[in-house]
Amino acid sequence: MFGFGARAPTSAEKVAAVENELKVVAEMHTRMVKICSLKCVDKTYREGELSKGEAVCLDRCAAKFFEAHAKISDHLQQQSAQQGGGFGM
Amino acid sequence: MDSLRAQQNLTSSPNSLTVSEQRELEQRLQKRQVKEFMSLFGNLVDNCFTACVDDFTSKALSGREGGCIQRCVAKSMTTQTRLSERFAELNQAMTAEMQNKRF
Numbered sequence: 385m386f387g388f389g390a391r392a393p394t395s396a397e398k399v400a401a402v403e404n405e406l407k408v409v410a411e412m413h414t415r416m417v418k419i420c421s422l423k424c425v426d427k428t429y430r431e432g433e434l435s436k437g438e439a440v441c442l443d444r445c446a447a448k449f450f451e452a453h454a455k456i457s458d459h460l461q462q463q464s465a466q467q468g469g470g471f472g473m
Numbered sequence: 474m475d476s477l478r479a480q481q482n483l484t485s486s487p488n489s490l491t492v493s494e495q496r497e498l499e500q501r502l503q504k505r506q507v508k509e510f511m512s513l514f515g516n517l518v519d520n521c522f523t524a525c526v527d528d529f530t531s532k533a534l535s536g537r538e539g540g541c542i543q544r545c546v547a548k549s550m551t552t553q554t555r556l557s558e559r560f561a562e563l564n565q566a567m568t569a570e571m572q573n574k575r576f
Binding site for chain 2: 395398399402403406407409410413414416417418420421425427428429430431432433434439442443446447450453454
């Protein structure tokens with residue numbers, strides 16, 4: 385993904401690369417859960433189950449989160465391309 | 474994390490890893506999973522305590538507070554599950570689209 389230079393990646397580097405990619409995805413997952421819970425779930429916990437409204441809100445929040453992520457990623461790439469040099473996301 | 478791995482199209486392909494490298498990866502991911510669970514647990518306690526407990530005229534949780542905590546845990550787990558499902562779907566779609574853009 386980033387290029388390891390002229391020589392082939394070592395064993396440790398290869399494992400680390402895969403682990404890192406998964407780490408990035410896992411972090412995005414954690415952030416999304418935190419933010420969408422905040423935005424959609426009633427904090428007084430009067431009920432132990434998600435209401436229909438809350439459930440739908442969560443679904444939509446997740447979708448919007450991903451869309452926002454993609455949009456921001458595009459913006460950043462465009463910007464850095466204008467300034468020369470890539471960022472790569 | 475297992476579900477993430479199952480549908481992740483990684484650019485650094487795990488298929489190019491040797492058996493021992495794959496084992497190393499498994500170990501690392503397992504450690505990571507344990508850490509993730511612990512932090513999930515911690516956040517749950519912090520979150521539900523903050524939301525439910527505010528009466529310090531006693532050192533024991535009141536019935537109301539206990540019930541609130543129970544509901545908080547149940548709801549948090551349901552939320553986590555539902556969002557994980559949505560995440561997997563959306564992530565797969567996003568990854569597929571990224572592959573298309575590349576080629």
